[in-house]
Amino acid sequence: SQKIEQNSEALNIQEGKTATLTCNYTNYSPAYLQWYRQDPGRGPVFLLLIRENEKEKRKERLKVTFDTTLKQSLFHITASQPADSATYLCALIPSGGYNKLIFGAGTRLAVHP
Amino acid sequence: DAGITQSPRHKVTETGTPVTLRCHQTENHRYMYWYRQDPGHGLRLIHYSYGVKDTDKGEVSDGYSVSRSKTEDFLLTLESATSSQTSVYFCAISGSQGLAGVNGGEQFFGPGTRLTVL
Numbered sequence: 515s516q517k518i519e520q521n522s523e524a525l526n527i528q529e530g531k532t533a534t535l536t537c538n539y540t541n542y543s544p545a546y547l548q549w550y551r552q553d554p555g556r557g558p559v560f561l562l563l564i565r566e567n568e569k570e571k572r573k574e575r576l577k578v579t580f581d582t583t584l585k586q587s588l589f590h591i592t593a594s595q596p597a598d599s600a601t602y603l604c605a606l607i608p609s610g611g612y613n614k615l616i617f618g619a620g621t622r623l624a625v626h627p
Numbered sequence: 628d629a630g631i632t633q634s635p636r637h638k639v640t641e642t643g644t645p646v647t648l649r650c651h652q653t654e655n656h657r658y659m660y661w662y663r664q665d666p667g668h669g670l671r672l673i674h675y676s677y678g679v680k681d682t683d684k685g686e687v688s689d690g691y692s693v694s695r696s697k698t699e700d701f702l703l704t705l706e707s708a709t710s711s712q713t714s715v716y717f718c719a720i721s722g723s724q725g726l727a728g729v730n731g732g733e734q735f736f737g738p739g740t741r742l743t744v745l
Contacts, residue, residue, distance in 0.1 A: 522667070546732060557717050557736030558670070603669065607732050614685070615734060617662075619669035 516541040520604060520618040528626055533591040535621045537604030540585060542616070544606035547580055547587045552601045552620065561602075562589075566609075594625045630654045631737035633718050639743045646705040648740050650718030652698075658721040659701040660685075660734065661693060663714040670717065676701055708744045716740045 518539045527533050537547070545566055550558035564571045564580045564587065571578045577590040591598050601622045605615040630653035640646050650659060661673040662685075672685030674693040682693050690712060692704045705712055719734040 548733065555739075557719075557739055558734075560733045560735070563733060605670075614672060614675065615660075615670075615732065616672075617670040619667060 516616075518542070518604065518606060518616055518618045520602075520621045522619060522621070524622040524624055526624045526626060527594055529595060531594055533594045533598065533623055533625070535589040535602050535604075535623065537587040537589070537618055538585060539606060542585075542606055543609045544582075545609045546607045547578075548605045548607075548615065549576075549578055549587075549589050550603040550605060552603060558603055591623075594623075596625045596627055599623055599625050631718060631720055631735060633716075633737040633740050635740060636738065637741045639745065640708055641745050642709055643707050646708050646742065646744075648703045648716055648718075648742070650701045650703070650737060652701075652720050654720060654722065654735070655698060656720040656722040656735075657698075659695065660719040660721070661691070661701065661703045662717045662719065663687065663712075664717060664739075665714050673703065673716075708742075710744050712742065713744045714742060716742060 520537050546563050548563040549561045551561055552558040562571055562573055562578045564578050575592045579588045601620040603617055603620040605617045632651045634649045658677055660675040662670040664670050671687045673687055673691050674685055676682045676695040679695055694702045717739050718737040721734045
């Protein structure tokens, strides 16, 4: 069966450290993989996307990697701050998916001062 | 929220009653989507639209219907609400054209509607 999985346990880290979140998928061949941030009571907000032929993408303190062999994407936040505390969702567009995103359940990140 | 509004923001209704949720956009984007979000399941696609009067089913479409008579409005209807449809509903839009588009299908989400079916 097709699955996209994120760690359901919350990730707790100290301010200033690098947070690393994992997204694994099975039985998909994604053309794109995206990461979103969601705060309580709000809709998700797009952060980054990475294409199947890209290994890494950066935006300010954010970095995403995409390994199509391992079927995994890693999302890193460097120099984390308490304001980074939120739930982070990964989502993929399968090849031929015509803009239909498949979402993981998300991982909650808590950055402690 | 990228020019997307949802109404109502909160609704409590009883089993068996019809419910319509509205999504309105001011971005003139082609694609519109309805998702539901439940604990442990993440966001699941209910229906989507790729143009006026053009809609298709998503992963969890049973019990839901949609309509899009104008570019800016996408309506989600629960014909006869059930307790299993208690959820938070999000509308999203995307301006990407064709297969994943230039920007990879980035979606912009509305603020959500919390629906409780008693």
